[in-house]
Amino acid sequence: MDLATETAKYVFPKRFESQNLEEALMAVPDLETVKFKVLSRRGQYEIREVESYFIAETTMPGRTGFDLNGASRSFNVLAEYLFGKNTKRETMEMTTPVITRKTQSDGEKMEMTTPVISKKLEDQDKWQMSFVMPSKYGANLPLPKDPSVRIKEVPKKVVAVVAFSGFVTDEDVKRRELKLRDALKGDRQFRVKEGASVEVAQYNPPFTLPFTRRNEIALEVERKEE
Structure with a gap:
């Protein structure tokens, strides 16, 4: 992996199409990310059709809520898998985003993607963090050596998305989730899918x-x- 090339991905970031000034100032590393198509844009959010993708996932330890300490530990566990603590010993590139979901080594190194995604376990008030896996591997990803890391395929889906800047906090996630749910009540085409849980994607x-x-x-x- 060429250090200069990898550094340039962070020094010369890319931007999504923006809907307001706050979003226009946001930048993300020039890394592989989840593929999606924007179906429509509303005043407060946009509707996306997201292609299927694979993730490496782990449950975040620590206290309940969006715990920064737990997030850091989970990130390190997933990074170890991505950068070598797996069964094939090949370097994999970073991607974006890292995703946290709220819901009811020696080895192969992989390309990093974005986002990081986190998901909350409703019954335990816990979160799950996942790295999006480089698409070139498909289902042929190396197995993790750490049993707390799980490989999963996320099926194609349609989501409502709101972008925001700053650092993510538990209260901020709760407030923005409620606001998005309220806004979707007035949507003429789409409604929140029964049992849907909030996802937080972090690109930077x-x-x-x-x-x-x-x-x-x-x-x-x-x-x-209809």
Whole structure:
């Protein structure tokens, strides 16, 4: 992996199409990310059709809620898998985002992707963090050596997404989730899918300035019956 090439991906970031000034200032590393198509844009959110992708996932330890200490530990566990603590010993590139979901080594090194995604376990008030896996591997990903890391395929889905800058906090996630759910009540085409849980996608490394960070919250939706 060429260090200069990898560094350039962070020094010369890319931007998503923006809907407001806050979003226009956000930048993300020039890394592979989840493929999606924007179906429509609303005032407060946009509707995306997201292609299927594979993730490496682990449950975040620590206290309940969006725990920064637990997030750091989970990130390190997943990074170890990505950068070598697996069965094939090949370097895999970083991707974006890292995803946290809220829900009811010696080895192969992989390309890093974005986002990082986190998901909350409703029954335990826990979160799950996942790295999006490089698409070139498909289902042929190396197995993790750490039993706390799980490989899963996320099926194609439609989601409502809101982007925001700054650092992610538990209270901020709760507030933005409620606001998005309220906004979707007035949507004529889409509604929140029954049992849908909030996802938080984070695209930037920790050293990124708060106002240029890109975060997103998402809820899975479905079309309303005609």
